[in-house]
Amino acid sequence: AQSVAQPEDQVNVAEGNPLTVKCTYSVSGNPYLFWYVQYPNRGLQFLLKYITGDNLVKGSYGFEAEFNKSQTSFHLKKPSALVSDSALYFCAVSPSGSARQLTFGSGTQLTVLP
């Protein structure tokens, strides 16, 4: 069965510093990978996805993620954090070419400190 792990419930970073939110996955075959962000009292918003091709994927709001097949990871990164980036971040995975559906991680709360 496919699964997603976000090993950190909470990540704190100072404004202006680089941030990383970690995600590892387990899936049969090649994965489709996604990051979503949830601001307080809002629904989730799509940030970026990896389907195929370049391992470094760029998304909305200056975020990017690196697909690492050997480490089965898809960490979310941003070179310089903003206070407004504070939110709950979800990683999700689906196996490509399969009838299986999307599985979400448990979420990581990112707090950017001014």
Add this chain to the structure above:
Amino acid sequence: EAQVTQNPRYLITVTGKKLTVTCSQNMNHEYMSWYRQDPGLGLRQIYYSMNVEVTDKGDVPEGYKVSRKEKRNFPLILESPSPNQTSLYFCASSSRWSGRAPLEQYFGPGTRLTVT
């Protein structure tokens, strides 16, 4: 404005009293789905629909029903709610998918349901 709307946003009800949470999207998306969000568990899919009159179970369908009679609407029905269905519910839609997985979803604002 392209959006997914849900109603009501907040609902407190009692065990066994049937309720419906509505979901509507104005983007002409074929794919729609319902999720519940519980602390420490992320989002879990309840039901999804790949087009009108086509629905299927997600990971946690027990105690829920759905229907898709129109493309834009995908209501979630709890015929006999129980306290373990207290949760935050999200509806989502998408125009692209692979297999059963949507490639980019648009989410509604959520419905917080409390069953006492």
